[in-house]
Structures are given as structure tokens and as C-alpha cells.
Amino acid sequence: MRILLLGSGGREHALAWKIAASPLCAALISAPGNPGMAALGRCVPVDVMDNQAVVALAKAERIDFVVVGPDNPLANGVVDALEAAGIKAFGPSGAAAQLEASKGFTKDLCAEYGIPTGRYRRFTDAAAAKAYAATHPVPVVIKADGLALGKGVVIAPTEKDAVAEIDLMFGGAFGVAGRSIVIEEFLHGEEVSVFALSDGTDALFFGTAQDHKRVGDGDEGPNTGGMGAYSPAAIVTPALIDDIMARIIRPTVAAMAARGTPFKGVLYAGLILTAEGPKLIEYNARFGDPEAQVLMPRLTSDLVPILMAAAEGRLAGVEAHWSDETALTVVMAAKGYPGAVEKGSLIAGLEAAEAAGAIVFQAGTARNADGALTANGGRVLNVTALGASVTEARARAYAAVERIDWPEGFCRRDIGWRAIERERR
Ligand code: AMP
Ligand code: GLY
Numbered sequence: 001m002r003i004l005l006l007g008s009g010g011r012e013h014a015l016a017w018k019i020a021a022s023p024l025c026a027a028l029i030s031a032p033g034n035p036g037m038a039a040l041g042r043c044v045p046v047d048v049m050d051n052q053a054v055v056a057l058a059k060a061e062r063i064d065f066v067v068v069g070p071d072n073p074l075a076n077g078v079v080d081a082l083e084a085a086g087i088k089a090f091g092p093s094g095a096a097a098q099l100e101a102s103k104g105f106t107k108d109l110c111a112e113y114g115i116p117t118g119r120y121r122r123f124t125d126a127a128a129a130k131a132y133a134a135t136h137p138v139p140v141v142i143k144a145d146g147l148a149l150g151k152g153v154v155i156a157p158t159e160k161d162a163v164a165e166i167d168l169m170f171g172g173a174f175g176v177a178g179r180s181i182v183i184e185e186f187l188h189g190e191e192v193s194v195f196a197l198s199d200g201t202d203a204l205f206f207g208t209a210q211d212h213k214r215v216g217d218g219d220e221g222p223n224t225g226g227m228g229a230y231s232p233a234a235i236v237t238p239a240l241i242d243d244i245m246a247r248i249i250r251p252t253v254a255a256m257a258a259r260g261t262p263f264k265g266v267l268y269a270g271l272i273l274t275a276e277g278p279k280l281i282e283y284n285a286r287f288g289d290p291e292a293q294v295l296m297p298r299l300t301s302d303l304v305p306i307l308m309a310a311a312e313g314r315l316a317g318v319e320a321h322w323s324d325e326t327a328l329t330v331v332m333a334a335k336g337y338p339g340a341v342e343k344g345s346l347i348a349g350l351e352a353a354e355a356a357g358a359i360v361f362q363a364g365t366a367r368n369a370d371g372a373l374t375a376n377g378g379r380v381l382n383v384t385a386l387g388a389s390v391t392e393a394r395a396r397a398y399a400a401v402e403r404i405d406w407p408e409g410f411c412r413r414d415i416g417w418r419a420i421e422r423e424r425r
Contacts, residue, residue, distance in 0.1 A: 001304070002027045004058055006048045006078070007069025008034045010331070010363035010382040011289035014296040015069060015303075016040045017361070022304040029061055035373060036362030048073045051081035058087045066090070067307060071286050074265070075101040075147060090307040092285050095261040099252070100285040103182045104145045110280060113255040115248055117280040118185035126170040132183055133162040141184040144169050146177030151223070155186060187272040187279055190418065192233045193291055194241070194269045196249045197306065199315035200262030203253050204306070205245055206320060207298070208233040209291040210418065215338055217414045224338045225379060228415030230328040230390055231294035234422070235273065244271065244278050252283070264310060293361050293382045294327040328393035328416050329384040330401055332409045334364070337378035345408035347373045347380070358385045358400030380409060390419040 001024050005016050013036040020028050020040040031054070033043030046057050049072060058066055066082050068074055068091035077094030091097075098105045110117040118141070123129035133140060133156075142165045144152030152174045156162035162183075169178035195206040209231040215221040236244070248269060256263040268284035268291070287295070296303070301321045309318045334341035343366075350360045350373070361384060364377020383400050387393030394416045401411060 001025060001064040002029070002062055003304070004061065004063040004066045005030045005033075005037070005069065006054065006066065006073055008032050008037070009069065009289050010361045010379065011287050011292040012069040013037050013361040013363070014293040014382075015067060015287065017359070018296040018299065018303045019067065022302045024302065024304045029063070031057060034362050035365050035367050036360070048078070049076055051076065051078050054078055055081050055085045055087065058082060059085065063087060065304075065308060065311070069286065071097070071100050071147065071284065074285050088308070088311050090265060090311045092263050092265040093261065096256055096263040096265070097285045098261070099256070099263065099267070099283040101147050102145050103143050103282065104180055106283050107182055107184070109252070109255050113251050115251050115255075115280060116277060118187050120182050120184040122180060122182055124180050126166055129166045129170075129181060129183060130163050133166060134159055136162070136183065138162070139186045141186050142166060142169065143182040143184060144174040144178035145180035145182060146174070148174040148177040152177055153223075187274050187281065189272040189274040190235060191281070192236050192271050192273060193288055194236065194244050194249070194271060195287070195291070195295065196245065196267045196269070197310045197315060198253045198263050198265065198267055199310045199313045200257060200264045201253070201313065202315040203245065203249050203267070204310075204315050204318060204320060205241055206266065207231055207295045207322065208236040208241070209288065209294055211288060211291060212412060212415055215412075217412050222338055224333075226288065226290045227331045227333070227412045228329055229288070229290045229294050230326055230393065230416045230419060231291065231298055232322075232326065234419060240273075240278065244269070248278065248280055264313075290329045290331055290382050293329040293384050297327045297359060297384060297386055298323045298325065323386070325386040325388060326390050326393045327384060327386050328390060328397050329361070329382045330397045330411050330415050331379050332381040332383060332401065332404065332406065332411045333379050334375045334377070335408055335410055341375070341378050342408070343374070343376050344368065345375045345406065347375060347404070347406045347409070349403045349405040352403040353383060353400035356400040356403055357396050358383050360384070360400070360404075375406070375408060381406075389423055390416045391423050394420065
């Protein structure tokens with residue numbers, strides 16, 4: 001089978017690594033890809049937001065199956081365009097991707113179908129939003145409705161902060177994403193990510209993980225796309241997984257089908273484990289980044305037939321098998337991230353890091369005119385290792401980090417700290 005993978009980040013390198021290992025994969029083409037993905041198959045430049053360009057590429061390359069990595073092309077309807085051209089693709093339609101692309105859409109769906117989530121109200125008017133915020137207990141969560149590169153969520157510690165944030169959002173700080181906002185109850189508890197595949201009707205549990213969204217050790221500093229992750233998240237017990245599948249994931253899949261927009265693809269539920277049980281804070285309609293980098297090394301089943309089954313409505317009875325080991329990934333970012341970063345600094349030592357037992361997934365990397373590997377973005381490398389415990393996986397990952405020669409990069413030093421504290425007890 002000839003497979004086309006859309007995207008160019010660490011998530012896509014991890015998916016490419018797993019897809020290329022499948023006996024069903026005769027050729028993998030990544031678009032646009034990155035230097036890490038180039039080692040697994042050809043990379044072809046394409047604007048993933050240009051649906052017709054993607055369809056043309058898939059036709060020219062005689063592609064049998066397309067896997068979409070990032071959220072924006074999904075919301076832009078790339079799967080609809082591919083399917084209309086008769087090309088099979090893994091990922092939701094543009095209508096179903098609303099689960100990620102509109103926070104208000106998802107909150108309304110939860111309310112209608114009794115899916116556990118925080119109390120909320122939607123606003124399209126600043127004055128009404130401020131009046132509501134004034135009566136709301138703090139902290140209060142203010143969210144831009146649309147996709148805002150992970151930046152459209154603020155936890156306001158005081159009413160004054162809430163008002164300032166409402167003004168910022170309606171003032172256009174997040175463009176059209178902030179024309180409509182959600183004001184939401186702050187949920188207390190630990191945050192976990194739960195993944196499930198859906199074919200529109202059935203759902204298959206597809207792993208747990210815990211991300212580290214703040215840039216600094218001890219979860220300090222600004223939010224990022226994610227500075228490291230591990231899987232499984234042991235705090236999510238088998239009983240909790242059953243509960244989450246029964247009360248959150250399956251009702252969502254049923255609701256989307258009932259609305260005439262069945263969800264096919266990966267449902268990534270961001271949850272808070274509250275004293276009253278798990279509650280949904282958001283859905284993503286794609287794999288997490290860096291969560292895919294810890295799920296893929298643990299998946300012992302062939303990924304390709306599972307993704308095909310989800311795309312073709314044949315998920316019932318399909319099983320996914322996972323290693324008992326823990327995977328942990330440390331994100332190495334360019335200094336300055338999540339703010340402005342400089343591109344072009346030289347990176348060396350990847351072979352030495354892999355010789356130390358890690359897998360290095362590449363994210364924002366490029367090759368310069370001399371063919372040397374350079375930094376080309378905020379999050380640059382994902383140094384990933386497996387171990388019998390989080391403690392062991394973390395020791396291996398950081399031992400590999402030490403072998404990477406990139407003075408312009410940095411990483412958090414405490415990935416997995418919550419789980420490691422629990423393992424020490
Ligand atoms: P989101 O983009 O919706 O995932 O929000 C970004 C981050 O804000 C999440 O990863 C949570 O850490 C936090 N967050 C969002 N909503 C809530 C909430 N209702 N209660 C507590 N924390 C939240
Ligand atoms: N790691 C967070 C995300 O992929 O949205």
C-alpha cells in the first residue's frame with residue numbers, strides 16, 4: 001500500500017516511524033515532512049491547507065491511504081476533499097473536526113447529551129461576558145471559541161484578569177477564533193489525556209498519556225504545545241478507562257452520529273480527574289504532540305490496519321495491543337520558546353543519543369545548504385525512551401538528552417514528576 005502522511009512535526013515523525021514499520025506499507029510519502037521523516041520515505045513539499053493540492057499529490061503518487069497529522073487541515077476539510085476524489089483517509093470530516101475547532105460546539109454537545117464537563121456559558125458580546133464573569137467564582141476559565149494555536153485559553157485568577165482577557169479576546173487578539181468565547185468553571189484535579197479511535201459508530205480505546213504544558217520545571221511559566229509526556233498515565237486505572245469510554249467517549253461518538261456528522265479518526269480527550277469523577281475540558285480531533293511520540297513506541301500492533309479499519313467503518317472487533325513498558329519523551333526546544341526563537345543553529349549527537357537507547361523524533365528541524373541538521377522552529381527534538389517504570393524511562397531519556405550537542409536548545413528536567421512521586425511512595 002502507498003501511504004501519504006500529512007504534517008511535519010514530532011507527532012508526524014512518530015506516526016511515520018510506526019507506519020513505515022508496517023508490512024502493509026510499500027511506500028510512505030510525507031508532505032511536507034521533516035528531515036527525520038525523510039529517513040523513512042520521500043518528503044514532498046505541499047501546502048496542507050490547500051485541499052486540491054493535497055488531492056493532486058495523492059493522485060500523482062497513486063496513494064492508497066492518507067493519514068492526516070495536524071488539526072488545521074482537518075478543520076479545513078482535507079478528508080472531505082480526499083474522499084470526494086475517491087481516496088481513503090484517516091481523520092474526521094471538517095464538520096466532525098468541529099469537536100476540536102469550536103469549544104462552544106463541544107460544550108453544547110456535552111450539555112445536550114449529558115457528557116460530564118465543567119459548567120459554562122457562551123458569549124458573542126463583551127458586556128454580557130463581563131457581567132457573567134463578575135458573578136462567577138474565581139479562578140474562572142476564559143476560552144476563545146476557535147483554533148488559537150493552543151493560546152486561546154486563560155485561567156483568570158481574579159475578576160479583573162477575567163475582564164482584561166474578555167477585552168483582549170473581543171479586541172481581536174486571537175482573530176476570528178475570539179469572536180465567540182466560552183466562560184467556564186475551573187476544574188480542580190489532575191489533567192490526563194485519553195485517546196480513542198472511532199469509525200463513526202464504534203470506539204476503540206487507544207491509550208493514555210500525561211503532557212507537561214508549561215514551559216518550566218515545576219509547571220511554571222507560559223503554556224506551550226507540550227514540553228514532554230509519558231504513557232501510560234497510571235493514574236487512569238482500568239476502571240477509570242471503562243468509565244471514560246462509557247460516559248464520555250462512546251456518548252460523544254453516538255452524539256456525532258445522531259447529528260449526522262459521524263466522527264471518524266482519533267478522539268483525544270483532555271480530562272480533569274475531579275473529586276466527582278473525570279470531566280472533559282476539551283477534545284482534539286487528532287493525535288497529541290508530544291503524546292503520539294509516547295503512544296507509538298508502546299503500540300505493539302500494526303498501526304496501519306487499525307487506522308484503515310477506523311477509516312472504513314470496520315473498527316468493531318479490532319484490538320490494539322500495547323507494551324507494558326512506560327514511554328517518556330523529553331521535548332528539546334529552541335531557547336526563547338514559546339516566544340520568538342532563532343532558526344539555523346546546528347544540532348549534533350542524534351546518533352549518540354539513539355545509541356544510548358532512545359528514539360529521537362524530529363519536529364522543527366531542517367537541513368542547511370551543507371546538509372547539516374539545524375533548528376527550524378520552537379519545539380525541535382523529542383527524545384523518547386522506554387522503561388519498566390516512569391523512573392527508568394525518564395533516566396534513559398535524559399541520558400540520551402545529555403548526548404545531544406545543541407547549545408541553543410533547552411528542555412524541562414522534570415518530565416514525569418507526578419508519576420515519579422507516586423512511584424516513590
Ligand atoms: P485547552 O486548550 O482547552 O486544553 O486548555 C488549555 C489548558 O488550560 C488545559 O490543558 C488545562 O490545563 C487548562 N484548562 C482548560 N480548561 C480548564 C478548566 N475548566 N479547569 C481547569 N483547567 C482548565
Ligand atoms: N500536547 C497537546 C496537544 O497536542 O494538543
